[in-house]
Amino acid sequence: MASLHSDVADLGLAQAGVRRVEWAERAMPVLRKVHDRFAAERPLAGMRVAACMHVTAETANLLRALSGGGAEIALAASNPLSTQDDTAAALVAEYGISVYARAGIDPQSYDRNLVTVLEQRPHLLLDDGCDLVNVAHMERPELLSEAVGGCEQTTTGVIRLRRMSTEGVLKLPMVAVNDTATKRMFDNRYGTGQSTLDGIMRATNAMIAGRTVVVAGFGYCGRGLAERARGLGARVIVTEVDPVKALDAVMQGYTVLPMDEAAPIADVLVTVTGNRDVVRAEHLASLKDGAVLANSGHFDVEIDLPSLEAMSVDIRREVRPQADEYVLSDGRRIVLLAEGRLVNLGAAEGHPAAVMDMSFSVQALTVAWLAGAHSGLEPGVLDVPDGVDTQVAGLELEALGVRIDRLSPDQLEYLNSWQV
Structure with a gap:
């Protein structure tokens, strides 16, 4: 063969x-x-x-x-x-x-x-x-x-x-x-939630508990990521453009902010939207020293990588496997994981x-x-x-090994009839 x-x-x-x-x-x-x-x-x-x-x-x-x-x-x-x-x-x-x-x-x-x-x-x-x-x-x-x-x-x-x-x-x-x-439920929510954090932790060896994790996007993938980050003790902030999803995040107890307010307080910022230019130059300019950037959307367009390269005054260096450090003009260091590609597969095993x-x-x-x-x-x-x-x-x-109930004939008939 x-x-x-x-x-x-x-x-x-x-x-x-x-x-x-x-x-x-x-x-x-x-x-x-x-x-x-x-x-x-x-x-x-x-x-x-x-x-x-x-x-x-x-x-x-x-x-x-x-x-x-x-x-x-x-x-x-x-x-x-x-x-x-x-x-x-x-x-x-x-x-x-x-x-x-x-x-x-x-x-x-x-x-x-x-x-x-x-x-x-x-x-x-x-x-x-x-x-x-x-x-x-x-x-x-x-x-x-x-x-x-x-x-x-x-x-x-x-x-x-x-x-x-x-x-x-x-x-x-x-x-x-x-x-x-x-x-959507198991792959996107539970799979992406766990594997994204797995990739972040493998690449950084960083503590999640007590840190501020910003999750950009609250679809099934973002929801799973937010749940698991909170379960590890993170303070989770959600950014969204969809009012219904944003309201869902609020009702689940998350802080919801626009990206320009969330980015400056992020220890870890993860994009998971499926869209481009979610983290733009103005957001990159506001990140704190040592902030970690990761993407769990399919393509490497969610973070404005050309702007990050242009803002860097030093050649990026790999500080850990799949963790590249960019130094800005004022000395702040930004760490990008897995080259901005899918962090759960680039820095972990999916x-x-x-x-x-x-x-x-x-x-x-x-x-x-x-x-x-x-x-x-x-x-x-x-x-x-x-x-x-x-x-x-x-x-x-x-x-x-899990067993569940089955509908009886009477229940099936009731569900399929318009008569009481």
């Missing part, structure tokens, strides 16, 4: 990658059941899949399930800092999946790898941030000649897809895996495997549905098929 076309750092890391993948699999019992079902039923036989995803052990287990179902897969990274080189090697050498990903590659290589996986002329696209779909539509539309659909698993990617659909340029049916209840178990099980079942139902679908952004989310949640409860 090592003869597969691939571009990874070192195939000699494969056995270390296998150990990492198998460790993650222990916490992914639902996906294991999906894997076994796919291996028996082969719902993806003959399907070529192009994926742009974080090259992690959890992703490897998703791709193993799809491969077991008959899919031929080519994988590129969705973030240069999140690639686990040992996992990439294991995917190629042990699991028969073509991988084009190396940790820390430059932007040109990143873009080239996206084109390479598209050159496999895939039937299905799996995306994380809409980069793969965007490149296919903008640069190489001819490579979509055999594509029938795909999935998108991030908030940022779904936003981009909806814009493409509104403007009439989206050529494929794309399922918004991100918009399921399990994805979401726990138990969280990704649900998200990737939903994605796997949706891919199988697409493989069978694509002929009746129109281009646009689609919801995950009815029942998939509930099925995965039920399997997860079963794996946890």
